[in-house]
Amino acid sequence: xxxxxxxxxxxxxxxxxxxxxxxxxxxxxxxxxxxxxxxxxxxxxxxxxxxxxxxxxxxxxxxxxxxxxxxxxxxxx
Amino acid sequence: xxxxxxxxxxxxxxxxxxxxxxxxxxxxxxxxxxxxxxxxxxxxxxxxxxxxxxxxxxxxxxxxxxxxxxxxxxxxxxxxxxxxxxxxxxxxxxxxxxxxxxxxxxxxxxxxxxxxxxxxxxxxxxxxxxxxxxxxxxxxxxxxxxxxxxxxxxxxxxxx
Numbered sequence: 001x002x003x004x005x006x007x008x009x010x011x012x013x014x015x016x017x018x019x020x021x022x023x024x025x026x027x028x029x030x031x032x033x034x035x036x037x038x039x040x041x042x043x044x045x046x047x048x049x050x051x052x053x054x055x056x057x058x059x060x061x062x063x064x065x066x067x068x069x070x071x072x073x074x075x076x077x
Numbered sequence: 078x079x080x081x082x083x084x085x086x087x088x089x090x091x092x093x094x095x096x097x098x099x100x101x102x103x104x105x106x107x108x109x110x111x112x113x114x115x116x117x118x119x120x121x122x123x124x125x126x127x128x129x130x131x132x133x134x135x136x137x138x139x140x141x142x143x144x145x146x147x148x149x150x151x152x153x154x155x156x157x158x159x160x161x162x163x164x165x166x167x168x169x170x171x172x173x174x175x176x177x178x179x180x181x182x183x184x185x186x187x188x189x190x191x192x193x194x195x196x197x198x199x200x201x202x203x204x205x206x207x208x209x210x211x212x213x214x215x216x217x218x219x220x221x222x223x224x225x226x227x228x229x230x231x232x233x234x235x236x237x
Contacts, residue, residue, distance in 0.1 A: 008151055009221030010233040050219075053154040069151055069219075075234035076148070076179060076220025077131050077191045077211065 002065045003031060009072040014041045029059040031068060047072045096160040099177045100152060104188035105130075113176060113194060123173050125200035127207035131191030133184050141226030145185045146234060151219040152181075162213045170206040172197050177210065179220065 005020045012018055015038075025031050028049055036043040048055055050069040051062075110130070117123060136143045163175060173196045180190040193211050197203040215236050222234030 006151070008149065008219065009223075013233075050151075050154060053151075053157060069154065071151065071219050072221065072233070073235070074216065074219055075222045075236045076150070076218050077215040077236065 001026065001062060003062060004065070004067045005031070005035070006067065006069040008069065009075070011042065011045060011047060011070050011072050014045060015039050025062070027059050027061045028056065028068070035070075042070075045072065096156045097177075099156065099159055099179050100150065100181045101178055102180075102182050104180055104184045104190065105178055105192050107189070109178075110189070110192055110194075113192075117174075117196060120173060120196070122198055123196045124198045125203045126194065126196045127200070127203040129191070129193040129207050129211045130189050131211075132189055133186045135186035136224070138224070138226070138232065140230050140232050141228045143186055143224045144227045145183055145225045146190065147183050147223040147225060147231075148179070148181050148190065149221050149223070150179075150181060155218045155220060158217050158219070159214065162210060162217065165213075166195075166206050166210055169209075170195075170197065170202040172202055172206050175206065175210065177214065179214075179218075183225075 001024060003022045003025050005022065007015045007018055007020070022031070022034060025034060028051070048071045050056065050071055051060055052067055053069070110128070114126070117126065133146050134143065159177060166172065166175065176192070176194040178192040184190045193207055195203045195207040195210065197206070224232050224234050226232070
């Protein structure tokens with residue numbers, strides 16, 4: 001199983017990259033723990049999570065390859 | 078015919094409310110806005126237009142003065158969200174049409190980065206729909222503004 005992760009806005013200042021692919025992760029809680037280990041400052045950042053372009057709340061299981069987007073507070077307009 | 082109020086039907090009898098690209102690279106030129114207004118002159122059922130223009134403000138901040146905003150977006154998700162907002166607004170107000178354009182990339186202070194244009198037979202629907210669309214898209218569309226300072230430092234825009 002492959003998870004394609006996209007970072008946006010101020011989160012890219014922390015990660016230094018807009019995209020990342022991780023393998024063998026099966027839910028969003030584990031994904032967040034992994035990302036917070038890779039990028040400790042991410043743990044203090046405010047962001048929502050979208051799975052396949054839909055915002056999700058709480059822990060969600062991945063069913064097959066998934067695209068996860070980490071979305072900091074929006075500031076369009 | 079039992080058509081929903083405000084649902085725009087083209088000459089082929091099809092709904093025109095499909096997802097539209099709202100993004101364009103760089104600032105929105107005043108000529109684009111005037112041409113957009115001009116295009117509506119043939120739609121004589123329209124009695125009122127409402128237009129909102131968002132302009133990049135040269136804020137004085139503790140990190141310096143803003144000279145430009147660099148916009149990025151999760152474009153696919155933004156288009157899906159904008160489509161839902163559009164459906165909601167058309168269901169709520171008897172609009173003839175709605176156009177939304179947002180900049181991506183670099184927009185200098187003083188330039189236009191958002192253009193929302195609603196039209197209806199009578200003014201109130203156009204005005205209320207325009208305001209609600211602006212509020213919703215600022216809150217719901219995954220778009221981010223990176224404020225570039227005169228000293229080339231940056232900070233991330235926060236919507237109020």
